[in-house]
Amino acid sequence: MSETQEERKTGPAKSLLKGMVAGLIGGLVATAAKSIAERVYPPRTHGEPEPPSVLAEKLAGHELTADQKAVAAETIHWGFGALTGAAYGALAEFYPAATAKDGAGFGMALASLTHEGALPAMGLSAPPEQQTTRERTSEMASHAIFGVVTETVRRVVRKVLR
Template identity: 70%
Template structure:
């Protein structure tokens, strides 16, 4: 294809954020499903978002409150991470390398490898079981790849 036939895509922060947000929501659903197939916690350990919700409110949550708080944080984080990725991809296309798998691995490292243990929300990586570490990495790769696939399709539709 010569230069005259190339299609120029104008960068748009708003379109990048929206495409990434939609991708992040779909990917959160995919990661949730992947965790049902290959769960990271098999001995009744609390979900990190549950621990975070209880730290934020300052007491134990039970029943519906616990479910709503945990799911709100889970889906909110998935949407926000996807939106940030969409914005980054808009201006730094190299971020989409490996069809989003690199994004998923980086997100796993930033959350379960460093931030969550530093906040006392999950154990340090050395204290996690091999299953927990591999499940979190694998399901974050699923998240990253689904985010990228959906982001790319939505961004194309947005023009």
């Protein structure tokens, strides 16, 4: 399939589906990168529960075994990464300014919305003023990595999906 002269000038035709697929793949790769970053610079070092584990038990309505909690937390973690990546890919498709700073802005906004807003509001983590400096800086750094990796992979995959 050859590119038209117009596509070379303006880029590929906009496609919600292609944008979402590219973002979803980017989100999955970025989730792996974020997980690695959190192993190097962990946000919680004193045995505090991970928000996905707390959410898993809230959704189940009872205490889970260690194995059940681990599976549920990983499912939530990877699912959230894939879904936010897909949403980002859709947004980037129609609002390219969302990709500013090579995706770092997306990652920082996501950290603010989740770790400083939604998670404390849902009782899944401490409010920002009660979080340690390490927790806040680790979350911001790992989310910036998440955003940059999501954008980098999204851009490559989107070019492949012309």
